[in-house]
Amino acid sequence: MAIKVIVAGAKGRMGTEAVKMILKDSELQLACGIDSKLDGVDVGEVIGLGHIGVPMHNDLEQALEQYEADVLVDLTTPQSGRRNMELALNKQVRPVVGTTGFSAQDITELSELCQQQQTGALIAPNFAIGAILMMKFAKQAAKYMPDVEIIEMHHNQKLDAPSGTAIKTAEMISEVREEHRQGHPEEKEEIDGARGAFFQGFPIHSVRLPGLVAHQQVIFGGEGQTLTLRHDSIDRSSFMPGINLAIKKVMHLEELVYGLDKIID
Numbered sequence: 001m002a003i004k005v006i007v008a009g010a011k012g013r014m015g016t017e018a019v020k021m022i023l024k025d026s027e028l029q030l031a032c033g034i035d036s037k038l039d040g041v042d043v044g045e046v047i048g049l050g051h052i053g054v055p056m057h058n059d060l061e062q063a064l065e066q067y068e069a070d071v072l073v074d075l076t077t078p079q080s081g082r083r084n085m086e087l088a089l090n091k092q093v094r095p096v097v098g099t100t101g102f103s104a105q106d107i108t109e110l111s112e113l114c115q116q117q118q119t120g121a122l123i124a125p126n127f128a129i130g131a132i133l134m135m136k137f138a139k140q141a142a143k144y145m146p147d148v149e150i151i152e153m154h155h156n157q158k159l160d161a162p163s164g165t166a167i168k169t170a171e172m173i174s175e176v177r178e179e180h181r182q183g184h185p186e187e188k189e190e191i192d193g194a195r196g197a198f199f200q201g202f203p204i205h206s207v208r209l210p211g212l213v214a215h216q217q218v219i220f221g222g223e224g225q226t227l228t229l230r231h232d233s234i235d236r237s238s239f240m241p242g243i244n245l246a247i248k249k250v251m252h253l254e255e256l257v258y259g260l261d262k263i264i265d
């Protein structure tokens with residue numbers, strides 16, 4: 001039987017790609033799309049595919065009642081992502097969440113809800129395999145080169161900064177890097193924010209420009225040398241194999257998994 005999937009944010013940049021990916025896979029079935037403004041219209045007509053016979057709804061709670069969905073894919077906004085996850089978990093529907101902007105407290109509380117509901121969930125700040133490898137390599141490098149700065153670069157419609165990927169990378173680096181404040185002890189910002197946002201003593205810089213999709217550099221500095229890791233998503237199709245994998249994996253999870261790195265060896 002195909003896995004029945006609801007996509008929240010189906011009209012958005014990522015949601016549109018996710019709908020197309022689901023429609024191409026016979027192991028998956030699109031139950032409906034969710035959008036805060038559209039109700040009753042055909043998902044395919046909204047995203048330029050023509051009629052596909054699957055409706056858009058503006059109320060996730062009702063849609064969870066109406067369709068016996070297995071998985072909720074959430075690609076919305078930091079504000080709605082957490083509420084959507086809670087609504088799904090309360091109905092034992094498994095969330096696969098790409099939405100970024102969750103706090104550490106959100107993750108802890110959602111993890112507790114997964115336990116209470118005995119329902120698996122997956123939150124992945126980045127679904128692109130190249131980005132997962134970049135994060136894993138950054139963790140490896142930080143063991144030997146603990147002075148590091150992250151520069152993440154995104155399109156100028158992005159709501160959250162720093163990106164979820166930059167935060168996850170910083171968290172993974174911090175697992176092996178002894179916390180210390182980088183830079184000259186007496187350095188002074190002539191313009192506020194010049195040195196970026198500090199995460200356990202190392203800076204993260206966020207660039208927002210039209211023309212960009214999703215890019216990140218992790219630069220390590222050591223005695224007489226630097227090492228630069230760089231990943232570029234030049235198209236949102238880069239995220240789709242990861243979302244497909246996550247939908248299939250979450251069916252076998254019994255807890256909240258934070259990061260695709262946890263399910264890719």
Ligand SMILES: NC(=O)C1=CN([C@@H]2O[C@H](COP(=O)(O)OP(=O)(O)OC[C@H]3O[C@@H](n4cnc5c(N)ncnc54)[C@H](OP(=O)(O)O)[C@@H]3O)[C@@H](O)[C@H]2O)C=CC1
Nearest residue numbers: 009011012013014035036075076080098099100125126127
């Ligand atoms: N994990 C990953 O690999 C990736 C994650 N992302 C993240 O995914 C999220 C979406 O990004 P992107 O597609 O670029 O953003 P968009 O702004 O293009 O899409 C978001 C969509 O969500 C809809 N929306 C907003 N509120 C709700 C709600 N309560 N219920 C249902 N739909 C809602 C919006 O439409 P409307 O307002 O009409 O409802 C909009 O269509 C972001 O958080 C981004 O950071 C992006 C790329 C990769």
Ligand SMILES: O=C(O)C1=N[C@H](C(=O)O)C[C@H](O)C1
Nearest residue numbers: 100125126158163164165214
């Ligand atoms: O908003 C985006 O576009 C992206 N968001 C995610 C993030 O915050 O890291 C993933 C990717 O970088 C694209």
